[in-house]
Amino acid sequence: MQLLRQMLDESDWWPGLDADQQQRVHAAIVVRDIDAGGIFSARGGLVAGWLGVVDGLVKIPIDAPDGRSMTLAGVPAGGWFGEGSVLKDEPRRYDVIALRDSRIAVMPRQTFHWLIDNSPGFSRFLLVQLNERLGHFIAAIEHQRLLGPEGRVARCLAQLFNPQLYPSTRSRLRISQSELGLLTGLSRQRVNQALGRLEELRLLETSYGGVTVVSVEGLDAFEG
DNA sequence: TCATTAAATTGTT
C-alpha cells in the first residue's frame, strides 16, 4: 500500500460517499512522510485532524511518571486513528511515532466534522471504530498484568489484525521482530522466542520480515 | 537476466 487513493478505496467508509463527497475529502487530505523513529505530532501540539496510515507502521506510546514507556496501540497501514482527540477538540495527548518509514494522511478536523454531518455511513463507521477501540483498551488493561511475554506478543498481533479497525491488513503482516519488540515493550530476543513458541502452537508462521497469522482467534484467546 | 554487494533481519550465545 503506497497511495492515498488506494488506502481510501480500502477504507470501509469510503465507498459510502458519493462522487462529490469523495472528491472533496480527497482534496482536503494532506499526506506527510515520516522517517523511521520520527515523531509525527508532539504531545500537546495542535490536532491537525484525523490520521490515517497510508504506508508503514506507527505506534502511540505513553510515558509513565517513572520514565518507563508503554505502547497504547500500534496502527498498521490502512488504519485510521485519533478520532477521540478530534471529536473532543482538544490537543492530542499522545505522541505518534513511526516504527519504520511511514506515510500519514491527515484529514483536517473541519472535513472530519463535515463528514459526520453529511455521511451517515461515515458516522456509523466511527461508532463501530470507537466501540472496537474501547474493547481494545479494556482488554489491554486486563491483560497487561496477567499475560506473559508470549501472551503479549499474541495479543499485539491479534490487535494489528483486528479487521474492524484495520480492514486491509492481510494474513501476512510485514513487521520485523524488533518492531514487535517496540510495540510490546519486550526485547527483540524475547519476541523471537515468543514467536517460536506461538509457531509451535500453530497460531502463526514466521518468515523473513514478517509473520503470517494462522489463527487470529487463537492469538486473541491465548493465555499464558 | 544474472552475479555481486550492501543492508536488513533473524537465530543464537
Next chain:
DNA sequence: AACAATTTAATGA
C-alpha cells in the same frame, strides 16, 4: 549485548 547466518534489495554488466 554481540555475533554469525540468512534473506532481501540494489546495482551494474
